[in-house]
Amino acid sequence: MNEVRGVIARRKGAPVTIEPVMVPDPGPGEALVRVQACGVCHTDLHYREGAINDDFPFLLGHEAAGVVERVGSDADGLAPGDFVIIAWRAPCGGCRSCLRGRPWYCFASRNAKQPMTLQDSTPLSPALGIGAFAELTLVDSGQAVKVDPAARPEAAGLVGCGVMAGLGAALNTGGVSRGDSVAVIGCGGVGDAAIAGARLAGAHTIIAVDIDDRKLEWAREFGATHTINGAQTDPVEGIREITGGNGVNVAIEAVGTPKTYEQAFYARDLAGTVVLVGVPSPDMKIEIPLLEVFGRGGTLKSSWYGDCLPSRDFPMLIDLYLQGRLDLDRFVSETISLDDVEASFHKMEQGEVLRSVVVF
Ligand SMILES: [Zn+2]
Ligand SMILES: [Zn+2]
Secondary structure, eight states, X not given: OEEEEEEEEOSTTOOOEEEXXXXXXXXXXXXXXXXXXEEOOHXXXXXXXXXXXXXXXXXXXXXXXXXXXXXXXXXXTOOTTOEEEEOSOOOOSOSHHHHTTOGGGOSSOOOOSSOOEETTOOBOEEGGGTOOSBSEEEEEGGGEEEOOTTSOHHHHGGGGTHHHHHHHIIIIISOOOTTOEEEEXXXXXXXXXXXXXXXXXXXXXXXXXXXXXXXXXXXXXXXXXXXXXXXXXXXXXXXXXXXXXXXXXXXXXXXXXXXXXXXXXXXXXXEEEEEEOSOOOTTOOOOOOHHHHHHTOSEXXXXXXXXXXXXXXXXXXXXXXXXXXXXXXXXXXXXXXXXXXXXXHHHHHTTOOSOEEEEO
Protein backbone atom coordinates (compact mmCIF):
# COMPACT_ATOMS: atom_id res chain seq x y z
CA MET A 1 0.00 0.00 0.00
CA ASN A 2 1.24 3.48 -0.91
CA GLU A 3 0.14 6.79 0.60
CA VAL A 4 0.19 9.82 -1.71
CA ARG A 5 -1.54 13.22 -2.00
CA GLY A 6 -4.54 13.45 -4.30
CA VAL A 7 -7.20 15.96 -5.44
CA ILE A 8 -10.57 14.90 -4.03
CA ALA A 9 -14.09 16.11 -4.81
CA ARG A 10 -16.04 15.26 -1.65
CA ARG A 11 -19.44 16.80 -2.30
CA LYS A 12 -21.42 18.20 -5.22
CA GLY A 13 -20.21 21.72 -6.02
CA ALA A 14 -17.78 21.94 -3.10
CA PRO A 15 -14.21 23.11 -3.78
CA VAL A 16 -11.76 20.24 -4.23
CA THR A 17 -9.41 19.31 -1.38
CA ILE A 18 -5.94 17.78 -1.24
CA GLU A 19 -6.06 14.63 0.88
CA PRO A 20 -4.02 11.52 1.57
CA VAL A 21 -4.93 8.73 -0.86
CA MET A 22 -4.12 5.06 -0.32
CA VAL A 23 -3.00 3.35 -3.54
CA PRO A 24 -2.71 -0.46 -3.46
CA ASP A 25 0.20 -2.31 -5.02
CA PRO A 26 -0.72 -3.70 -8.43
CA GLY A 27 -2.52 -7.02 -8.61
CA PRO A 28 -2.95 -9.25 -11.69
CA GLY A 29 -3.37 -7.17 -14.85
CA GLU A 30 -2.79 -3.90 -13.01
CA ALA A 31 -0.08 -1.23 -13.24
CA LEU A 32 1.03 1.35 -10.70
CA VAL A 33 2.02 4.56 -12.50
CA ARG A 34 4.08 7.45 -11.08
CA VAL A 35 2.27 10.43 -12.57
CA GLN A 36 4.56 13.11 -14.05
CA ALA A 37 1.94 15.45 -15.51
CA CYS A 38 -1.86 15.65 -15.65
CA GLY A 39 -3.99 18.22 -17.50
CA VAL A 40 -7.08 19.88 -16.04
CA CYS A 41 -10.08 19.01 -18.23
CA HIS A 42 -13.72 20.22 -18.19
CA THR A 43 -14.74 16.69 -17.28
CA ASP A 44 -12.96 17.03 -13.91
CA LEU A 45 -15.10 20.08 -13.19
CA HIS A 46 -18.21 18.20 -14.33
CA TYR A 47 -17.42 15.44 -11.81
CA ARG A 48 -17.02 18.03 -9.03
CA GLU A 49 -20.39 19.54 -10.00
CA GLY A 50 -22.10 16.16 -9.84
CA ALA A 51 -22.89 16.35 -13.55
CA ILE A 52 -21.43 12.92 -14.41
CA ASN A 53 -22.80 10.81 -11.55
CA ASP A 54 -23.25 10.85 -7.77
CA ASP A 55 -20.46 8.43 -6.83
CA PHE A 56 -18.65 10.88 -4.51
CA PRO A 57 -15.90 11.08 -3.35
CA PHE A 58 -14.02 11.34 -6.64
CA LEU A 59 -10.28 11.24 -7.21
CA LEU A 60 -9.99 13.70 -10.11
CA GLY A 61 -7.49 13.90 -12.98
CA HIS A 62 -7.43 11.83 -16.18
CA GLU A 63 -5.13 13.45 -18.82
CA ALA A 64 -1.87 12.03 -17.64
CA ALA A 65 1.55 10.76 -18.57
CA GLY A 66 4.02 9.09 -16.26
CA VAL A 67 6.38 6.22 -15.64
CA VAL A 68 5.37 2.68 -14.70
CA GLU A 69 6.48 2.07 -11.10
CA ARG A 70 5.39 -1.56 -10.66
CA VAL A 71 3.25 -4.08 -12.51
CA GLY A 72 1.24 -7.09 -11.34
CA SER A 73 1.23 -10.47 -13.06
CA ASP A 74 -0.24 -10.60 -16.58
CA ALA A 75 0.65 -6.97 -17.32
CA ASP A 76 1.45 -7.99 -20.87
CA GLY A 77 4.34 -6.10 -22.41
CA LEU A 78 4.54 -3.48 -19.65
CA ALA A 79 7.52 -3.12 -17.33
CA PRO A 80 8.74 -0.73 -14.61
CA GLY A 81 10.39 2.32 -16.19
CA ASP A 82 8.14 2.43 -19.26
CA PHE A 83 6.95 5.94 -20.19
CA VAL A 84 3.18 5.79 -20.69
CA ILE A 85 0.12 7.87 -21.47
CA ILE A 86 -2.92 6.74 -19.48
CA ALA A 87 -6.00 5.99 -21.56
CA TRP A 88 -9.57 5.77 -20.36
CA ARG A 89 -10.29 3.15 -23.01
CA ALA A 90 -8.62 -0.24 -22.60
CA PRO A 91 -10.47 -2.57 -24.98
CA CYS A 92 -11.66 -5.76 -23.25
CA GLY A 93 -11.37 -8.00 -26.32
CA GLY A 94 -14.58 -9.83 -25.42
CA CYS A 95 -17.57 -7.46 -25.61
CA ARG A 96 -19.91 -7.48 -28.60
CA SER A 97 -18.09 -4.52 -30.17
CA CYS A 98 -14.58 -5.94 -29.70
CA LEU A 99 -15.81 -9.28 -31.06
CA ARG A 100 -17.08 -7.51 -34.18
CA GLY A 101 -13.57 -6.11 -34.72
CA ARG A 102 -14.40 -2.61 -33.47
CA PRO A 103 -12.33 -2.25 -30.28
CA TRP A 104 -12.40 1.59 -30.54
CA TYR A 105 -16.05 1.42 -29.43
CA CYS A 106 -15.37 -1.19 -26.67
CA PHE A 107 -18.43 -1.29 -24.39
CA ALA A 108 -16.63 -2.92 -21.42
CA SER A 109 -13.35 -1.04 -21.17
CA ARG A 110 -11.05 -2.32 -18.40
CA ASN A 111 -9.98 -0.50 -15.22
CA ALA A 112 -8.01 -1.46 -12.10
CA LYS A 113 -9.96 -3.94 -9.96
CA GLN A 114 -8.65 -2.79 -6.57
CA PRO A 115 -10.00 0.52 -5.30
CA MET A 116 -7.89 3.48 -4.27
CA THR A 117 -9.24 4.80 -0.95
CA LEU A 118 -9.13 7.60 1.59
CA GLN A 119 -7.19 6.89 4.81
CA ASP A 120 -10.40 5.63 6.47
CA SER A 121 -10.83 3.03 3.65
CA THR A 122 -13.64 4.95 1.90
CA PRO A 123 -13.33 3.84 -1.74
CA LEU A 124 -12.69 6.61 -4.26
CA SER A 125 -14.26 6.85 -7.71
CA PRO A 126 -11.37 7.70 -10.04
CA ALA A 127 -12.33 10.16 -12.80
CA LEU A 128 -12.86 8.22 -16.04
CA GLY A 129 -11.36 5.17 -14.37
CA ILE A 130 -8.00 6.93 -13.96
CA GLY A 131 -7.65 9.39 -11.02
CA ALA A 132 -4.30 10.97 -11.87
CA PHE A 133 -4.25 14.13 -9.76
CA ALA A 134 -2.12 12.04 -7.40
CA GLU A 135 1.55 11.14 -7.27
CA LEU A 136 0.74 7.47 -7.96
CA THR A 137 -2.32 5.94 -9.59
CA LEU A 138 -3.46 2.37 -10.13
CA VAL A 139 -4.85 1.43 -13.55
CA ASP A 140 -5.45 -1.63 -15.69
CA SER A 141 -2.24 -2.46 -17.56
CA GLY A 142 -4.17 -1.99 -20.82
CA GLN A 143 -4.77 1.66 -19.86
CA ALA A 144 -1.03 2.38 -19.70
CA VAL A 145 0.05 2.94 -23.30
CA LYS A 146 3.77 3.01 -24.01
CA VAL A 147 5.03 5.95 -26.09
CA ASP A 148 8.44 7.44 -26.97
CA PRO A 149 9.98 8.76 -23.72
CA ALA A 150 11.50 11.72 -25.57
CA ALA A 151 8.11 13.49 -25.31
CA ARG A 152 7.57 16.11 -22.58
CA PRO A 153 5.13 14.58 -20.05
CA GLU A 154 3.01 17.75 -19.80
CA ALA A 155 2.38 17.68 -23.56
CA ALA A 156 2.09 13.90 -23.90
CA GLY A 157 -0.51 13.56 -21.13
CA LEU A 158 -2.99 15.71 -23.03
CA VAL A 159 -3.20 13.01 -25.69
CA GLY A 160 -4.91 10.90 -23.02
CA CYS A 161 -8.18 12.86 -23.25
CA GLY A 162 -8.97 16.25 -24.81
CA VAL A 163 -6.40 16.28 -27.60
CA MET A 164 -7.26 12.71 -28.62
CA ALA A 165 -10.99 13.53 -28.55
CA GLY A 166 -10.49 16.46 -30.94
CA LEU A 167 -7.92 14.89 -33.24
CA GLY A 168 -9.97 11.70 -33.40
CA ALA A 169 -13.20 13.62 -34.12
CA ALA A 170 -11.55 14.91 -37.30
CA LEU A 171 -9.38 11.91 -38.26
CA ASN A 172 -11.31 8.86 -37.03
CA THR A 173 -14.97 9.88 -36.72
CA GLY A 174 -15.13 12.60 -39.39
CA GLY A 175 -12.78 10.82 -41.77
CA VAL A 176 -11.34 14.16 -42.91
CA SER A 177 -9.02 13.69 -45.87
CA ARG A 178 -6.98 15.87 -48.23
CA GLY A 179 -8.89 18.53 -50.07
CA ASP A 180 -11.83 18.51 -47.64
CA SER A 181 -13.44 21.64 -46.26
CA VAL A 182 -13.97 21.50 -42.50
CA ALA A 183 -15.65 23.76 -39.95
CA VAL A 184 -15.00 23.48 -36.22
CA ILE A 185 -17.51 25.17 -33.93
CA GLY A 186 -16.04 25.86 -30.47
CA CYS A 187 -12.30 26.45 -30.20
CA GLY A 188 -11.26 25.22 -26.75
CA GLY A 189 -8.74 22.40 -26.34
CA VAL A 190 -10.92 19.81 -28.11
CA GLY A 191 -11.89 22.14 -30.97
CA ASP A 192 -8.30 23.23 -31.53
CA ALA A 193 -7.21 19.60 -31.60
CA ALA A 194 -9.87 18.95 -34.26
CA ILE A 195 -8.39 21.85 -36.25
CA ALA A 196 -4.89 20.38 -35.87
CA GLY A 197 -6.28 17.01 -36.99
CA ALA A 198 -7.93 18.53 -40.06
CA ARG A 199 -4.62 20.14 -40.99
CA LEU A 200 -2.73 16.85 -40.50
CA ALA A 201 -5.23 15.12 -42.78
CA GLY A 202 -4.75 17.69 -45.56
CA ALA A 203 -8.01 19.64 -45.36
CA HIS A 204 -7.68 22.66 -47.64
CA THR A 205 -10.23 24.91 -45.91
CA ILE A 206 -10.47 24.90 -42.11
CA ILE A 207 -12.99 27.34 -40.64
CA ALA A 208 -12.86 28.05 -36.90
CA VAL A 209 -15.99 29.40 -35.20
CA ASP A 210 -16.08 30.84 -31.68
CA ILE A 211 -17.45 33.90 -29.90
CA ASP A 212 -14.08 34.80 -28.32
CA ASP A 213 -11.53 36.55 -30.55
CA ARG A 214 -8.65 35.32 -28.38
CA LYS A 215 -9.69 31.72 -29.04
CA LEU A 216 -9.97 32.41 -32.76
CA GLU A 217 -6.39 33.66 -32.68
CA TRP A 218 -5.29 30.38 -31.05
CA ALA A 219 -7.30 28.45 -33.64
CA ARG A 220 -5.27 30.10 -36.43
CA GLU A 221 -2.07 28.96 -34.75
CA PHE A 222 -3.35 25.36 -34.88
CA GLY A 223 -4.14 25.61 -38.59
CA ALA A 224 -7.48 27.37 -39.15
CA THR A 225 -7.46 29.06 -42.57
CA HIS A 226 -10.52 31.19 -41.79
CA THR A 227 -12.20 32.37 -38.58
CA ILE A 228 -15.74 33.49 -37.79
CA ASN A 229 -16.78 35.26 -34.61
CA GLY A 230 -20.23 33.78 -34.08
CA ALA A 231 -21.31 36.74 -31.94
CA GLN A 232 -20.87 39.08 -34.91
CA THR A 233 -21.54 36.91 -37.97
CA ASP A 234 -24.10 34.15 -38.39
CA PRO A 235 -21.85 31.04 -38.53
CA VAL A 236 -23.98 29.22 -41.11
CA GLU A 237 -23.98 32.17 -43.50
CA GLY A 238 -20.29 32.83 -42.84
CA ILE A 239 -19.33 29.22 -43.57
CA ARG A 240 -21.44 29.14 -46.75
CA GLU A 241 -19.83 32.35 -47.97
CA ILE A 242 -16.31 30.97 -47.51
CA THR A 243 -17.24 27.72 -49.31
CA GLY A 244 -18.80 29.20 -52.45
CA GLY A 245 -22.32 29.01 -51.03
CA ASN A 246 -22.15 25.26 -50.42
CA GLY A 247 -21.13 24.55 -46.83
CA VAL A 248 -18.35 22.26 -45.60
CA ASN A 249 -17.72 18.55 -46.13
CA VAL A 250 -17.25 17.95 -42.41
CA ALA A 251 -18.75 20.11 -39.62
CA ILE A 252 -17.38 19.36 -36.14
CA GLU A 253 -19.41 20.55 -33.15
CA ALA A 254 -17.15 20.94 -30.10
CA VAL A 255 -19.49 22.87 -27.78
CA GLY A 256 -22.38 20.50 -27.03
CA THR A 257 -25.45 22.78 -27.27
CA PRO A 258 -28.55 22.57 -29.48
CA LYS A 259 -27.82 25.94 -31.09
CA THR A 260 -24.28 25.05 -32.15
CA TYR A 261 -25.39 21.56 -33.24
CA GLU A 262 -27.98 23.11 -35.55
CA GLN A 263 -25.32 25.45 -36.90
CA ALA A 264 -23.13 22.45 -37.70
CA PHE A 265 -26.09 20.67 -39.28
CA TYR A 266 -26.95 23.55 -41.62
CA ALA A 267 -23.34 24.58 -42.33
CA ARG A 268 -22.38 21.37 -44.11
CA ASP A 269 -22.62 20.67 -47.81
CA LEU A 270 -24.98 18.06 -49.28
CA ALA A 271 -23.83 14.55 -48.33
CA GLY A 272 -21.53 16.05 -45.70
CA THR A 273 -20.78 14.77 -42.23
CA VAL A 274 -21.68 16.27 -38.85
CA VAL A 275 -19.55 15.15 -35.90
CA LEU A 276 -20.74 15.89 -32.37
CA VAL A 277 -17.80 15.83 -29.93
CA GLY A 278 -19.06 18.52 -27.49
CA VAL A 279 -20.84 16.93 -24.52
CA PRO A 280 -24.45 18.09 -24.02
CA SER A 281 -26.32 18.17 -20.69
CA PRO A 282 -29.34 15.91 -20.05
CA ASP A 283 -31.98 18.64 -20.52
CA MET A 284 -30.95 19.56 -24.06
CA LYS A 285 -33.09 18.78 -27.13
CA ILE A 286 -32.79 19.53 -30.82
CA GLU A 287 -35.57 20.16 -33.31
CA ILE A 288 -34.64 19.68 -36.95
CA PRO A 289 -37.16 19.04 -39.76
CA LEU A 290 -36.90 15.37 -40.67
CA LEU A 291 -37.08 16.29 -44.34
CA GLU A 292 -33.84 18.28 -43.89
CA VAL A 293 -32.16 15.22 -42.34
CA PHE A 294 -33.22 13.18 -45.37
CA GLY A 295 -32.83 15.82 -48.05
CA ARG A 296 -29.28 16.79 -47.11
CA GLY A 297 -28.08 13.20 -47.05
CA GLY A 298 -24.71 12.43 -45.54
CA THR A 299 -23.94 11.34 -42.03
CA LEU A 300 -24.67 12.48 -38.47
CA LYS A 301 -22.13 10.99 -36.04
CA SER A 302 -21.06 11.29 -32.43
CA SER A 303 -17.43 10.90 -31.44
CA TRP A 304 -16.63 9.04 -28.22
CA TYR A 305 -13.06 9.80 -27.20
CA GLY A 306 -12.26 10.47 -30.84
CA ASP A 307 -13.17 6.83 -31.61
CA CYS A 308 -9.55 6.17 -30.76
CA LEU A 309 -7.66 2.95 -30.29
CA PRO A 310 -5.06 4.13 -27.75
CA SER A 311 -2.50 1.42 -28.52
CA ARG A 312 -2.61 2.43 -32.19
CA ASP A 313 -3.13 6.20 -31.95
CA PHE A 314 -1.11 7.38 -28.92
CA PRO A 315 2.35 6.24 -30.11
CA MET A 316 1.61 7.54 -33.62
CA LEU A 317 0.57 11.00 -32.37
CA ILE A 318 3.62 11.22 -30.10
CA ASP A 319 5.84 10.36 -33.07
CA LEU A 320 4.20 13.14 -35.13
CA TYR A 321 4.78 15.49 -32.18
CA LEU A 322 8.46 14.56 -31.95
CA GLN A 323 8.81 15.10 -35.72
CA GLY A 324 7.43 18.64 -35.32
CA ARG A 325 4.24 17.88 -37.24
CA LEU A 326 1.79 18.15 -34.32
CA ASP A 327 2.30 21.01 -31.88
CA LEU A 328 1.19 19.51 -28.57
CA ASP A 329 3.22 22.07 -26.61
CA ARG A 330 0.87 24.81 -27.81
CA PHE A 331 -1.99 23.24 -25.81
CA VAL A 332 -0.07 23.71 -22.55
CA SER A 333 -1.04 27.22 -21.37
CA GLU A 334 0.59 26.88 -17.94
CA THR A 335 2.04 24.33 -15.57
CA ILE A 336 0.74 24.31 -12.00
CA SER A 337 1.06 22.28 -8.80
CA LEU A 338 -1.47 19.89 -7.32
CA ASP A 339 -2.61 22.64 -4.93
CA ASP A 340 -3.67 24.90 -7.81
CA VAL A 341 -6.33 22.66 -9.39
CA GLU A 342 -9.29 24.51 -7.85
CA ALA A 343 -7.95 27.88 -9.06
CA SER A 344 -7.36 26.42 -12.53
CA PHE A 345 -11.08 25.50 -12.80
CA HIS A 346 -11.90 29.20 -12.65
CA LYS A 347 -9.35 30.06 -15.34
CA MET A 348 -10.81 27.32 -17.51
CA GLU A 349 -14.36 28.64 -17.02
CA GLN A 350 -13.20 32.15 -17.96
CA GLY A 351 -11.61 30.78 -21.14
CA GLU A 352 -8.21 32.13 -20.08
CA VAL A 353 -6.35 28.88 -20.74
CA LEU A 354 -6.43 25.99 -23.18
CA ARG A 355 -4.92 23.65 -20.63
CA SER A 356 -3.46 24.06 -17.17
CA VAL A 357 -1.25 21.06 -16.51
CA VAL A 358 -0.28 19.79 -13.07
CA VAL A 359 3.36 18.75 -12.94
CA PHE A 360 4.73 16.63 -10.09
ZN1 LIG B 1 -10.93 14.99 -20.25
ZN1 LIG C 1 -14.68 -4.62 -25.56
